[in-house]
Every structure is written in C-alpha cells, then in structure tokens.
Amino acid sequence: MVAFILRRLIQSLFVMFFVALVSFSMFRFVGDPVHQMVGIETSLEEREALREKLGLRDPVIVQFGNYIAKAAVLEFGVSYQHKRPVAEMLAERMPATLELALVSAVFSLLIGVPMGVYTGLNRDGFFSKMFLSISLVGISLPTFLIGILLIFVFSVQLNWLPSFGRGGVVDLGGWTTSFLTVDGWKSLILPSITLGLFQLTLIMRLVRSEMLEVLRTDYIKFARARGLSNRAVHFGHALKNTLVPVITITGLQLGSIIAFAIITETVFQWPGMGQMFLQAVTTVDIPIMAAYLMLIAFFFVVINLIVDMLYYVVDPRLRVDTGKATGHG
Amino acid sequence: MRKTLLAAATAAAFLGAFGASTADAKTFKWAFQGDAQSLDPYSLNETFTLGFLGNIYEGLIRRGPELDIQPGLAERWEIVEPTRWRFYLREGVKFHNGNDFNADDVLFSAARVAADGSDLKTRLAGVVDIVKVDDYTVDFVTEAPNPILHYEWATWYMMDKEWSEANGAQAPTDVTGGTENFATRNANGTGPFMIQSRETDVKTVMVPYDGWWDAANKQHNLTEVVFTPIGSAATRVAALLSGEIDMMYPVPVQDMDRINSGSDTEVLAGPELRTIFLGMDQERDELLYSNIKGKNPFKDIRVREAFYRAIDVDLIKAKVMRGLSTPSAIMISPFLFAYADEFTRLETDIDQAKALMADAGYADGFEVTMDCPNNRYVNDEAICQAVVAMLARINVKVNLLAQPKAQYFAKVLAPKRDTSFYLLGWTPGSFDSWNVMFNLISTPDADSGRGKFNLGGYSNAEFDALTEKVLSETDADKRNAMIRDAYTILHNERGYIPLHQQGLAWGKRGNISLAQRADNQFMLYYVTVN
Numbered sequence: 001m002v003a004f005i006l007r008r009l010i011q012s013l014f015v016m017f018f019v020a021l022v023s024f025s026m027f028r029f030v031g032d033p034v035h036q037m038v039g040i041e042t043s044l045e046e047r048e049a050l051r052e053k054l055g056l057r058d059p060v061i062v063q064f065g066n067y068i069a070k071a072a073v074l075e076f077g078v079s080y081q082h083k084r085p086v087a088e089m090l091a092e093r094m095p096a097t098l099e100l101a102l103v104s105a106v107f108s109l110l111i112g113v114p115m116g117v118y119t120g121l122n123r124d125g126f127f128s129k130m131f132l133s134i135s136l137v138g139i140s141l142p143t144f145l146i147g148i149l150l151i152f153v154f155s156v157q158l159n160w161l162p163s164f165g166r167g168g169v170v171d172l173g174g175w176t177t178s179f180l181t182v183d184g185w186k187s188l189i190l191p192s193i194t195l196g197l198f199q200l201t202l203i204m205r206l207v208r209s210e211m212l213e214v215l216r217t218d219y220i221k222f223a224r225a226r227g228l229s230n231r232a233v234h235f236g237h238a239l240k241n242t243l244v245p246v247i248t249i250t251g252l253q254l255g256s257i258i259a260f261a262i263i264t265e266t267v268f269q270w271p272g273m274g275q276m277f278l279q280a281v282t283t284v285d286i287p288i289m290a291a292y293l294m295l296i297a298f299f300f301v302v303i304n305l306i307v308d309m310l311y312y313v314v315d316p317r318l319r320v321d322t323g324k325a326t327g328h329g
Numbered sequence: 330m331r332k333t334l335l336a337a338a339t340a341a342a343f344l345g346a347f348g349a350s351t352a353d354a355k356t357f358k359w360a361f362q363g364d365a366q367s368l369d370p371y372s373l374n375e376t377f378t379l380g381f382l383g384n385i386y387e388g389l390i391r392r393g394p395e396l397d398i399q400p401g402l403a404e405r406w407e408i409v410e411p412t413r414w415r416f417y418l419r420e421g422v423k424f425h426n427g428n429d430f431n432a433d434d435v436l437f438s439a440a441r442v443a444a445d446g447s448d449l450k451t452r453l454a455g456v457v458d459i460v461k462v463d464d465y466t467v468d469f470v471t472e473a474p475n476p477i478l479h480y481e482w483a484t485w486y487m488m489d490k491e492w493s494e495a496n497g498a499q500a501p502t503d504v505t506g507g508t509e510n511f512a513t514r515n516a517n518g519t520g521p522f523m524i525q526s527r528e529t530d531v532k533t534v535m536v537p538y539d540g541w542w543d544a545a546n547k548q549h550n551l552t553e554v555v556f557t558p559i560g561s562a563a564t565r566v567a568a569l570l571s572g573e574i575d576m577m578y579p580v581p582v583q584d585m586d587r588i589n590s591g592s593d594t595e596v597l598a599g600p601e602l603r604t605i606f607l608g609m610d611q612e613r614d615e616l617l618y619s620n621i622k623g624k625n626p627f628k629d630i631r632v633r634e635a636f637y638r639a640i641d642v643d644l645i646k647a648k649v650m651r652g653l654s655t656p657s658a659i660m661i662s663p664f665l666f667a668y669a670d671e672f673t674r675l676e677t678d679i680d681q682a683k684a685l686m687a688d689a690g691y692a693d694g695f696e697v698t699m700d701c702p703n704n705r706y707v708n709d710e711a712i713c714q715a716v717v718a719m720l721a722r723i724n725v726k727v728n729l730l731a732q733p734k735a736q737y738f739a740k741v742l743a744p745k746r747d748t749s750f751y752l753l754g755w756t757p758g759s760f761d762s763w764n765v766m767f768n769l770i771s772t773p774d775a776d777s778g779r780g781k782f783n784l785g786g787y788s789n790a791e792f793d794a795l796t797e798k799v800l801s802e803t804d805a806d807k808r809n810a811m812i813r814d815a816y817t818i819l820h821n822e823r824g825y826i827p828l829h830q831q832g833l834a835w836g837k838r839g840n841i842s843l844a845q846r847a848d849n850q851f852m853l854y855y856v857t858v859n
Contacts, residue, residue: 031735035742039374039448039758043778044743046450081366082529083502084509092528148563155571163567164559165532269559271531279363279530279560282704284735 008308012301019297020071023290024064033080033284054080067290076291081283086291090273095175096166097265097272101257103188104196109250112200116207117239120215131204138201143260147194147267154190162187164269195264199253206249210242251307255300355858356553357841359851360565360577364530364558369512370486371447371501374758379484380850381556384535385425386486386518389416389435390479394844394855396664396760398479402430402487402519411474411803418465422542424489425516425523432461437490437499446501451758452485476803480759492517521547521854522554532557535853549854569594569836575858576841578851580834582651582708593839600655601833602662602847603756605706607640607716607826609633609749612773612786616749618698618728626695627749627785633823634675635685639723640716641677642828649711653832659816661757661765662830664847668813672820674827682723694724700751701729702737707831713752743773746784753784754831756848762812766796770819787824 033056034047051057055066070077076086115135119128138146155163167187170180178184214220215238223233262274269275273292280288365381366373373379383391391401403416422430439459442449456478458470471478493499496511516524519542522535535554541547557574559565562581568574570591580588585596609627610616616625626632642656655663656674663669686692701713710731717727727750732740741748757764772788773780779793780786795815802808819825833849844855 029736031733031737032739033735035738036735037373037448042374042448042450044775044781078509083367083369083372083513084529089529144561148567151564151567155573156567159571162573163571164564164573165557267561267564269557269561269564271528275560276530282733282735 004312005305005309008305012305015301016294016297017068020068020290020294021064023293024067025060027286027289028060030281030286030289031284033286036283036285037080071291071294076294077287079280079285079288081280081285081288086287089276089288090291090295091174092176093271093273093276095177096270097258097261097274099178100188100191100195100261100264100270100272101254104192104257105199105250105254107192108196108200108203112203113207113246115200116204117211117234119204120208120211121234123212135201135204138197143194143198143263144267146197147190147264150190150194151267161190163190166271191264191268191270194267195257195261199250199257202253203246203250206246207242210245211238214238214241247310248307251303251310255296255303258299259296354552355550356555357551357576357853357856357858358555358557358574360557360559360568360574361851362558362560362562362565362579364533367502367513368516368524368527369498369502369510370488370518371442371449372513374448374451376756376849380848380852382486382516382518383484383520383850384522384554384853385516385520385524386488387520388482388485388487389418390482392483392846392848392850394846396847398483401483406479408803409468412471414469414471414478415462416467416469418467419542420465422519423540424492424519425538425540426489426492427540428489428491428517430487430489430519431464432467433464434487434490435459435467436461437493438485438487441488441493441499441501442485444500448501449485452481474801474803476801476805476808477759477761477763480761486518488512489517521549525553530558547854549856550858551853551856554853566836569838572838576835576837576843576856578833578835578849579707580836582653582834585651585653585834588836594836595839597833597835597837597843597845598653599833599845600662600664600830600847601756601849602664602760603706603754603831603849604657604660604662605654605709605712605752605754605828605831606657606660607636607828608751608753608783608785608787609636609826610746610785611824612788616697617747618749620696621691626689626691626697629689630823631685631689632691633826635682635689635723636720636725637675637823637826638678638682638685639725640719640826640828642674643677644719645712645715646829649708649715650829650832653707653834654829655832656829657827658820660755660769660819660825660827661762662847665757665760666762666812666816667809671813672816675823679722686723686725692724694726696726696728697750698728698730698748700737700741700748701731702734702752703731705734705737706752706754709752709754712828716752741784743781743784744775746786748784751784752828753782755782760848762816763796763799766792766799766812766815770815770824771796785825787819787822789818789822789824792818 034051038047055063074087078084079086079089082089115131119131122128151163154161165187166178167183168181169176169178169184178188220233220238223237261272262278264270265272265275266278276288277292361377363377365378368382370382370386387401389401389403391399393399402419402422404419406414406416409415418432424430436459439453443453455472455475456469457472460468460470462468469478493512498510498512502510502513514527521538521541523538525534525536527533533556537551559568565577566584566588569577569588580596588594588596611627613625615623646652646654646656658672658674659669686694699713701710703710713729713731717729720727741751755765755769767779768782770783770787771780771793773783773786792815795811799808799811802811833845835845837843840859842857842859844852
C-alpha cells in the first residue's frame with residue numbers, strides 16, 4: 001500500500017512538472033503582457049525595460065527554470081495586472097469556486113441518481129422518456145447558453161434570483177462562504193444548476209445503463225426467486241452494485257467541475273478562480289495563468305490519487321500481490 | 330409586557346436616530362466590464378482605471394461635463410514666463426485622512442509620477458523643474474513653451490506625502506518587487522468619495538467624503554455607491570433589466586433596443602472621443618502580406634484613394650454600429666478641434682475607385698492581409714469584416730486576421746509593426762491635436778518616440794515641421810491654423826482612412842440622472858437618484 005502511494009506520488013510530481021512545461025511553452029503564443037500592463041503612451045524604451053525586468057526576454061527554458069525553482073517553494077510571483085501576490089489572490093478566490101463545485105456536485109448526485117434509477121426501472125414510462133429527452137439538452141447545449149437562459153427566465157422575467165455575484169458572504173477567517181446567508185444560497189442556485197447540469201445528465205445516464213445491466217444478472221433473478229420485495233431487490237442489491245462506477249465517475253468529475261467552472265463563473269460573474277483565470281488570459285497575466293494551471297493539475301492529481309486509493313479499498317483483487325492480480329485480470 | 334414596551338421604545342429611539350437618514354439613503358449600484366486595475370493612481374494610464382480613481386483622487390485641474398477645463402485643487406494658474414507656469418493651490422483642502430493638502434504634496438506627487446514603475450510619466454513630459462514658491466504656490470518650469478501643459482492634469486492625481494511615506498508607498502508599484510504596494514488597495518485622496526471596502530474584481534463600496542472642499546456645490550445625492558465588475562455583456566444587460574443594478578456600461582450595440590424597450594431602463598448614447606481608422610503600410614518597399622512582390626501598392630496614392638472611396642462608412646454606421654457612430658473625416662474627434670467641420674470625407678464611389686485601381690495598374694486587384702483586434706473597440710471585428718466585403722467590390726481580396734488585443738497589439742505595435750493593413754482606434758489623452766499628430770502621423774523616429782503609433786510609416790516632411798511648430802505655438806488661432814494645414818496635407822495624401830468616431834452607450838434606470846462625458850469617464854459626483 002505504501003509503495004503504491006509512493007509510486008503514485010512520484011508519478012504525480014511528474015505530471016505536474018509536465019503540465020508546467022506544456023503551459024509554459026504555450027505562454028509564448030498568448031500575446032505580449034507588457035502591452036497590457038502599460039498605457040498607450042508609454043515609450044518603447046520603457047516597455048523594453050519592463051520586459052527585461054520581468055525576465056520576458058530570457059530564453060523560455062530559463063524562464064521555466066526560474067518558475068519551477070520558485071514554485072517549488074510555493075512562490076508564484078506577483079500578478080502583472082493586479083500587482084498583488086498570486087498565491088494570495090488564488091486563496092481569496094478558491095472558496096467561491098470550491099463551494100460552487102461542491103453544491104453542483106451534490107445537486108447532480110441528488111437529482112441524477114434517483115432519475116437514473118427511475119428511468120432504469122421504468123424503461124418505457126412516459127416520465128422516463130421525458131427525462132431522457134430533457135437530459136439531451138443538458139448534454140448538447142453549451143454551458144454559457146444554459147446560464148444565459150436561466151438568467152433570462154429567473155432573473156429578468158421572474159425576478160426571483162440574482163443574475164450575478166455571490167450575494168451575501170460571511171468571512172470565516174480567510175474562508176468566505178455563501179452558505180450562511182439566504183442571499184448567498186439564492187445566488188448559488190442558478191450557477192450550480194448551470195454547472196451541474198452536464199454532470200447530472202451523465203450520472204443519470206450512467207445509473208440508468210448500469211441498472212439495466214445489473215437487473216439482467218443472475219443474482220437479481222436469484223433474489224427475486226427468493227421472494228424479496230421489489231424495493232429490496234432494486235435498492236438493496238441492484239443500486240448498490242451500480243454505485244461503484246458512479247462514485248468513480250463523480251470523483252473524477254469533481255475535478256472537471258472545478259476546472260470547467262470557468263465558463264459558469266464568467267457568465268454569472270462568480271468571483272472564483274476560473275473567472276480570474278479567464279481575465280488573466282485576456283490580459284496575458286502569466287503569473288496567474290501559470291499558478292492556476294498548476295493548481296488545477298494538483299487538484300486532478302490529488303483526486304485521482306484518492307480515487308485510486310478507494311479502488312484499493314473497494315476492489316479486493318488489487319490487494320493481493322501483483323502477479324496474482326494480473327492473472328485475474 | 331415591559332419587555333415589549335422596552336423593545337418598542339428602543340426601536341423608536343433607533344428610528345429617531347437613523348430613520349431619517351435611512352429614508353434618504355441613496356445607494357447607487359453600477360457595473361462596468363472590468364475592474365480598476367489598481368487603486369494606485371500612477372499604475373496604469375487607462376481610461377477606466379483613471380476615471381474610477383477620479384472619484385477618489387483629484388488633480389490640479391478637472392474636466393467638466395463638456396470636458397471644459399475647470400479649477401480643481403489649483404484655484405487658478407498663470408503663465409509668468411513662456412516657460413514658467415504658476416499654480417495657486419486651493420487652501421483648506423483636506424485628504425480623506427484629515428491631512429492638509431499643500432505644495433509639498435504636489436512636489437511629492439510630481440516625483441512619484443515620474444518615478445520608475447509609473448505609467449503616467451508623460452504627464453510631466455518637458456517639465457524640467459518644479460519649484461515650491463510658498464505653501465500654496467508651485468511653479469512648473471518647462472523646457473520649451475508648452476500651451477497645453479495642464480491638459481492632461483485632470484488625471485494626474487494628487488497624493489498625500491505623509492500618508493504615502495508612512496505606508497511605504499513613496500514609489501509606484503513595481504511588479505518585479507514581489508511585494509504588494511500599500512497604495513494598490515488603499516486610497517487617500519481629496520475627492521468626493523472614499524473607499525469603504527474593496528475586493529478586487531468583486532465589489533467596491535464607496536461613501537461620500539463629508540469634508541470634500543466642493544461639498545457646498547455638490548450635485549449628487551448619493552449616500553453609498555456599490556461597484557461590481559460584470560465581464561459578460563449578456564449578464565450585465567440582464568442585471569440592469571432585472572433591477573439589480575442602476576447603471577452599467579458599455580452596452581453592447583445589439584442590446585440597445587432591448588434596454589430601451591424595458592419599462593424602466595434606457596440607453597444614454599453619445600459620441601466618444603475615439604477615432605477608428607484604417608492604416609496602410611506605406612514604408613516598406615514590398616508589403617509583408619500581399620501577393621504583389623517587388624513593390625508596395627500602398628505607396629501609390631491612387632490605391633489609397635481607391636480604398637478610401639470603396640469603403641462606405643454610412644453603411645458601416647447603419648449595419649454594424651446600429652447608428653452608434655459618427656463618420657469622420659479627420660483623425661481627431663470634432664469635439665477637440667475647432668476647424669473640424671471644414672473637412673469632409675471623400676465620397677464613396679465604387680466606379681471611381683475601380684478606375685483609380687485600373688490607373689494604378691491593379692485593375693484585377695490584389696491580395697492583402699488585414700490585422701484587426703476583436704475585443705478592443707466597439708464591434709471591431711465586424712467593422713473589419715464589412716471592410717473586407719467592401720474592398721472585394723474593387724477586386725481586392727483581403728485576408729482578415731482578427732485576434733484578441735493581447736496578440737493583436739503584440740504583432741502590430743512598434744517595434745515590430747508587423748502589418749500591411751490594419752484597424753486601430755485612438756483617443757488623444759491630452760484632448761489635443763498635437764498628440765495625434767506626434768504619435769499617429771509624424772514620421773516614426775525611435776529616439777524621440779515620434780510616430781510611435783504610425784504603424785504604416787506615413788511620412789511627410791512638411792507635416793513633421795508643422796508638428797514641431799504646433800508644440801510650442803502659444804497663440805491659439807495661429808496654432809489651430811497650423812493644425813488645419815497639417816490635417817489638410819494628410820487628407821490630400823490619403824495617408825489614413827478615418828472611419829468614424831465610435832459611440833458611447835451607457836445603460837441606466839429611469840430614475841437616475843448623470844452626465845455622460847465624451848471621454849468615457851464616469852464621474853459619480855454628477856449622479857442623482859430620483
């Protein structure tokens with residue numbers, strides 16, 4: 001187990017290094033940060049001097065080396081645009097993103113799993129067909145369009161929910177939360193539906209197909225033969241067995257919810273990391289972009305690691321020695 | 330029972346104390362597409378940041394609703410010698426922290442704005458010495474006579490020497506320093522509003538400053554101002570329509586009708602100072618991006634005129650800008666130049682354009698790549714697409730390269746000037762023609778910084794000479810005549826193709842009145858909530 005974790009940790013470091021390398025080589029194509037940092041009347045010499053000071057004229061490999069050396073001690077530099085330490089800015093923005101991601105994940109699980117079970121059990125029911133058609137919307141409509149539609153209906157037409165921002169937030173010693181105010185919860189509704197709709201659809205369809213699969217297996221037939229109630233068969237036996245892949249997917253999707261919150265955050269002016277990243281892209285704020293990409297890579301790596309470890313716990317085959325395990329595989 | 334009574338009495342006392350003020354509390358909520366980059370008034374020379382800070386900080390002069398120059402922190406000024414300006418400071422002005430404003434603060438602000446890391450060094454360009462005559466009198470000595478020395482000083486904000494020194498903010502923020510400058514997130518101005526709280530990119534709350542020197546003449550009736558940046562245009566429009574905010578800008582031109590048809594919302598549209606124009610590479614002997622080899626078609630005035638005549642700006646105004654533009658014949662807003670109405674655009678005339686192309690030997694046209702930003706000016710990419718279609722009528726095949734401003738500016742600006750044909754917009758920071766002549770039209774010269782934004786390298790010696798003279802001519806009539814002569818040269822040579830003044834569009838609720846300034850700076854002290 002320890003060897004396994006260690007091996008994964010070393011792989012993780014390698015992944016992070018690679019992400020840094022790829023993102024760094026891409027920064028050469030995002031434009032010139034200096035033009036975004038100064039006003040139009042700043043002279044060429046001053047622009048050059050600034051480039052020199054920022055180290056932008058060094059070869060990419062030197063810039064990369066400097067960056068890695070600093071990142072290793074968790075120093076991510078100062079934002080070109082905001083002139084503030086990037087680590088501090090990310091820390092300020094992180095609660096907004098994590099809370100939004102959490103709420104949308106819970107939302108998609110709480111709605112997606114029951115819907116999946118229902119559509120799995122009543123394959124040809126009217127509601128099943130309706131759910132499936134509606135879920136097509138979740139898969140095919142782009143996030144920003146869903147967001148704008150929701151804003152149009154619930155903010156502009158009905159005037160029920162706010163169209164932007166986090167509403168009332170409470171500061172709990174560095175962690176700002178919108179969970180403690182009514183206003184905050186109201187502000188969370190639209191963005192988390194927008195962000196969670198795709199995952200909801202995915203989970204629903206996954207649960208449905210797993211249910212259909214499991215219901216055909218021998219042990220379900222045997223359970224029925226034993227005279228167990230429908231309820232016990234469906235929820236006690238079938239659903240339990242479908243949940244293993246669902247948990248895996250949800251875990252992995254949590255990473256992408258965090259990463260893909262960019263669009264939702266922009267539409268709803270949600271003050272999270274994704275929005276900050278997108279602004280940084282338009283202004284070529286390299287320190288923010290680099291730190292954000294590293295952080296997201298870190299999230300993915302950690303989540304993957306946890307999922308791998310959960311496998312280890314869940315799947316008995318992984319616990320026996322490797323030789324035997326491959327034999328089974 | 331006693332408890333209830335007590336509660337009622339307390340409530341009544343509270344109402345007595347605060348009821349009145351709550352009744353006239355005027356909270357004004359507004360949004361812009363981005364946030365001010367920093368609260369440090371010297372960190373970025375950019376319209377929004379400076380306009381935003383203009384509510385908190387003030388300069389020696391200020392600009393009125395019509396951009397007229399008014400006394401600000403200087404009560405009056407005079408030119409004692411051609412190269413020596415004397416400014417008499419307003420007495421009794423206090424910063425938000427209670428410190429007095431005096432000549433030491435002016436000297437300090439002058440040193441700070443000229444220091445490394447400042448992006449507003451041009452505010453004092455040509456000033457060789459600043460002398461404190463007494464506590465409320467300061468002399469500015471210039472290298473040569475400069476009739477427009479103070480034109481840009483409405484956005485050169487005065488900072489408090491003691492406050493800056495006490496907080497280690499003597500110099501502007503240096504991004505390479507790795508630390509945050511105190512002035513980045515804290516402000517101490519003399520202006521009508523004070524920062525109450527600020528979260529960058531999220532929310533800024535301001536309250537009126539009771540000790541403002543001009544409080545007696547104040548126009549606004551606000552008690553609190555909440556600013557939120559909203560990046561997505563659709564969300565910004567939705568927030569205004571749903572009543573969550575009272576005012577926002579810019580309004581996307583395609584949403585103007587929707588806001589105007591709302592029950593309680595309207596668009597305030599007006600001309601902006603920014604001129605949008607097309608430039609052509611007239612310097613290189615062969616265009617970088619064209620199928621014509623060995624020569625440069627743009628060196629031929631007939632080709633430039635053919636391009637000019639092929640582009641129908643009225644059509645662009647009607648279809649692309651939805652009426653929100655004013656076709657332009659010169660490179661500066663007519664607001665800013667007295668003889669602007671003497672210039673008219675060349676008539677759009679396809680037949681004549683074709684004939685000119687044929688004369689020049691390009692009857693079958695040619696191919697050229699056009700550089701265009703897609704997130705800088707109002708509908709910039711759509712304008713370029715219209716230009717492409719219009720030039721196709723004279724057989725010119727334009728390959729459009731529309732990019733975000735970050736990539737666009739890196740490609741086209743000096744020193745690379747990596748372009749053959751481009752769209753650019755310009756607002757003279759000084760509100761004066763010399764800025765346009767020097768930066769956009771004069772022959773490029775890296776040493777003096779002349780023609781830094783003359784990306785096509787248009788060059789005319791006579792024009793350059795006039796630019797020199799305009800700089801130091803102090804007689805207004807003579808100066809205007811010189812400017813007219815210079816613009817005439819440019820117009821006759823078709824050195825640029827001016828398109829239009831882009832329009833401003835602000836959205837607001839019906840109960841808000843405000844002043845829309847053509848420089849697109851939004852001053853809270855003109856806002857009233859009815």
